[in-house]
Amino acid sequence: MKVYLAGPEVFLPDAIDVGRHKADLCARYGLSGSYPLDNVIDPTAADASLQIFRANQAMMNEADAIIANLTPFRGPSADAGTVYELGYMAAGGKLCLGYSNDPTLYADRVARFTAVKPRGDRLTDAEGLTVENFRFPDNLMIIHALDLYGCPLIVPLTAPSDIWHDLTWFEACVKLAATRLAS
């Protein structure tokens, strides 16, 4: 069974090692992990970005499941590429699992980036836009896609010291995926 390993760790300096570690954990539970950087693409090619897109999409089409690293990335929400991929896999009827290494609630995270204040029974940001406040770690579309098509978002009680390398909750997703895909 193939699992697409989505997440912003492809941007880490040791991205290839992290992918190898993730794939090893998948193998330990009888799964085959597909990691975007498994695709060999010449970064200097004029159409490198399109090649990456097509290669990622082909991996997703071949996969039975996605395990998405939804740790917030450069803002209050998860990495945009990863979220796109979660939507793509949900629509494809694939098993959708995800984890975040930051347990902070979305509204609390927004407050780190902008002045959040109450307006009536809502919270608003500095631009006056409502801050979604369902006490979830991210946007409800992400949260409920996981609830309905896989398993609720897995988060630690407290963030690990190295949020980009700790794979504890990734491994929890792998275990769940292995159980679900076997049944």
Add this chain to the structure above:
Amino acid sequence: MKVYLAGPEVFLPDAIDVGRHKADLCARYGLSGSYPLDNVIDPTAADASLQIFRANQAMMNEADAIIANLTPFRGPSADAGTVYELGYMAAGGKLCLGYSNDPTLYADRVARFTAVKPRGDRLTDAEGLTVENFRFPDNLMIIHALDLYGCPLIVPLTAPSDIWHDLTWFEACVKLAATRLAS
């Protein structure tokens, strides 16, 4: 032909008016716009967020196309919910159109939120993670999904004065959608 109107304007104080304006523009071009807030949901219900998810998904399933407002939202990238929906519609084989009212390149936007510096032939952020630098306004998965399944992301040469209410580039998407869906 039905078009799902995705975007973070659902969080504006005048969200319902903006949706009505968008739907009116769709009607002018012979399209039917479906806007998330058309669904009547009791925000105090215990399962309000799940009701919103299900209603949005039902609208997407019924729609022939998506027009996504991909204006960056609370960070360098587009709204996570909107990006999820773009992935969902792309996988469903629907026509995918999008616009952003901010023409800034992604790497330049990241530099507003974190200290970006060169490392070798790459740019990295304050945490040492590579900043995607294909000279696109957002993550390549978003950009190429639009390229391949609809039309390249539509952006103005300069940001309008009111990025959350200016519908010039939304209307450009509506025109394109009407032409494509008619053919």
